[in-house]
Amino acid sequence: MVLQKLGIIGFGASAIGFLKGLVDSGKMEKYQIVIFEKGKDQMHNTISGVRMDGKIFISRSMGGEIDVPLDIQAKMVEFYLLHSGFKPTIKNEGNFIEYLRSFEKDGKKIEFGESFADEEVYRRFYHQGFEPVKAYFFHLGTDILKQTNQSIYEYFSSFKNVEFRFSSKVIDIEIGTPFKVVTEKGEEFYFDELVIAVGRSGHELMDRIKKKYPHLVSENFYVDIGVRYELPNHVMEKYWDMYEIKVRYKTRTGYLCRLFCQNPAGKVTLEKYEDFTTVNGFSDTFDKTENTNFAVLVTTRFTEPFKDPTGYGKNLAKLANILAGDDRKVLLQTYGDFKEYRRTKRLGRVRPTLDERSYILGDANLVFPAKIRESIIDFVENLDKVIPGVAYWDNLIYAVEVKFYSNKFNNNLVSGLHVVGDCSGWTRSIQYATSMGYLHAISSGG
Numbered sequence: 399m400v401l402q403k404l405g406i407i408g409f410g411a412s413a414i415g416f417l418k419g420l421v422d423s424g425k426m427e428k429y430q431i432v433i434f435e436k437g438k439d440q441m442h443n444t445i446s447g448v449r450m451d452g453k454i455f456i457s458r459s460m461g462g463e464i465d466v467p468l469d470i471q472a473k474m475v476e477f478y479l480l481h482s483g484f485k486p487t488i489k490n491e492g493n494f495i496e497y498l499r500s501f502e503k504d505g506k507k508i509e510f511g512e513s514f515a516d517e518e519v520y521r522r523f524y525h526q527g528f529e530p531v532k533a534y535f536f537h538l539g540t541d542i543l544k545q546t547n548q549s550i551y552e553y554f555s556s557f558k559n560v561e562f563r564f565s566s567k568v569i570d571i572e573i574g575t576p577f578k579v580v581t582e583k584g585e586e587f588y589f590d591e592l593v594i595a596v597g598r599s600g601h602e603l604m605d606r607i608k609k610k611y612p613h614l615v616s617e618n619f620y621v622d623i624g625v626r627y628e629l630p631n632h633v634m635e636k637y638w639d640m641y642e643i644k645v646r647y648k649t650r651t652g653y654l655c656r657l658f659c660q661n662p663a664g665k666v667t668l669e670k671y672e673d674f675t676t677v678n679g680f681s682d683t684f685d686k687t688e689n690t691n692f693a694v695l696v697t698t699r700f701t702e703p704f705k706d707p708t709g710y711g712k713n714l715a716k717l718a719n720i721l722a723g724d725d726r727k728v729l730l731q732t733y734g735d736f737k738e739y740r741r742t743k744r745l746g747r748v749r750p751t752l753d754e755r756s757y758i759l760g761d762a763n764l765v766f767p768a769k770i771r772e773s774i775i776d777f778v779e780n781l782d783k784v785i786p787g788v789a790y791w792d793n794l795i796y797a798v799e800v801k802f803y804s805n806k807f808n809n810n811l812v813s814g815l816h817v818v819g820d821c822s823g824w825t826r827s828i829q830y831a832t833s834m835g836y837l838h839a840i841s842s843g844g
């Protein structure tokens with residue numbers, strides 16, 4: 399049998415899903431596979447959830463804009479759990495949530511949460527105007543993810559037809575028969591099928607592809623801009639059993655504001671891009687802090703003739719870096735000072751979890767346009783009515799947090815080309831990126 403040559407660019411969540419899909423659908427042995435990864439090895443620390451936090455959920459309404467059946471989502475969670483050293487303690491007899499919840503490692507159950515399972519809580523948010531998003535969460539934790547990545551790498555590299563090429567940054571591709579792949583070192587490779595799975599950190603390559611093949615992508619008009627919010631655990635503790643509170647709210651400016659990526663007893667961290675720095679959050683399984691953090695983001699939509707929402711977000715982030723005096727620092731302010739237009743000179747009771755070398759006490763009012771500022775405040779004030787303490791004056795805001803939406807890639811136009819995961823514009827989570835890769839592999843020609 400002549401093996402089909404398959405190239406995979408990037409080894410993150412979506413590539414993992416694609417490879418698993420090939421295994422599950424029995425197509426693995428039909429291919430000779432080369433995986434290009436710009437990281438120096440499987441343990442490299444490119445910013446991504448598969449390496450940074452590992453909160454994997456099952457939900458119909460968050461994390462991506464593709465339809466993923468719940469049993470496929472459950473399969474993805476099971477895969478990550480098994481490769482993290484967790485083992486089921488009951489048989490899978492159809493109730494996949496019960497089955498996944500039973501996973502244990504060293505006698506410790508997997509951290510699990512179910513958002514808005516309590517009808518009373520659901521209604522409380524609903525009556526205050528929030529739209530609660532339902533989901534199940536499984537949290538691996540940063541400290542475990544190293545093992546997860548190592549185990550997944552060992553599993554796929556055990557297939558004789560799979561070759562990993564680390565420190566191989568792909569800088570260009572050419573669509574054709576065959577597909578051409580060019581690396582930074584000037585090497586050229588040719589493939590019958592090509593998977594592009596470079597995530598958000600692959601934006602340079604994606605920008606190039608979009609310029610070369612504009613007919614394959616649709617315009618994007620959105621960017622989510624806001625802050626990382628940090629407050630004492632005891633304010634949020636009551637809601638910890640659901641692990642993540644994810645709600646949307648239509649603010650008085652007309653803009654939609656959302657709370658997501660909650661990290662109980664977690665830490666705020668920097669997200670470093672080439673020429674600017676934003677904020678994010680994560681939590682370790684064992685190294686707990688006294689604070690909880692989450693993102694408060696305003697969805698900003700533009701219309702023609704403006705065509706650069708990503709540039710808009712980047713420039714606001716850069717402005718915060720400029721005010722912080724360094725492109726690797728962000729602004730930190732108390733919520734009370736932010737509300738009163740005062741620069742923060744002194745913090746109150748909440749101690750920041752971000753390293754003090756990474757922020758400057760400042761005034762985020764010098765960064766945010768009024769509509770975004772008003773939306774954040776309206777959101778926090780209303781949330782405080784449901785969770786008293788959220789609007790304490792000395793809670794912390796870190797600016798800027800940005801979530802970029804990629805242009806959406808049309809996968810139906812070129813046969814043999816799969817653009818999957820966050821770089822496709824269709825996903826923004828481990829679950830949806832992995833599932834998208836998986837669904838492409840099981841439905842591909844093979």
Ligand SMILES: Cc1cc2nc3c(=O)[nH]c(=O)nc-3n(C[C@H](O)[C@H](O)[C@H](O)COP(=O)(O)OP(=O)(O)OC[C@H]3O[C@@H](n4cnc5c(N)ncnc54)[C@H](O)[C@@H]3O)c2cc1C
Binds near residue numbers: 436601603
């Ligand atoms: C700090 C942080 C925490 C997060 N936490 C969570 C979380 O807890 N739960 C969750 O669901 N989501 C989380 N996310 C989002 C999640 O990580 C992504 O949605 C998901 O990893 C996307 O998968 P992907 O395959 O598209 O990209 P990735 O997983 O990012 O993989 C892309 C891979 O491609 C490689 N690459 C990029 N460019 C090139 C190139 N030119 N040549 C070769 N290789 C290249 C990268 O090095 C990377 O390994 C988090 C994101 C960040 C930044």
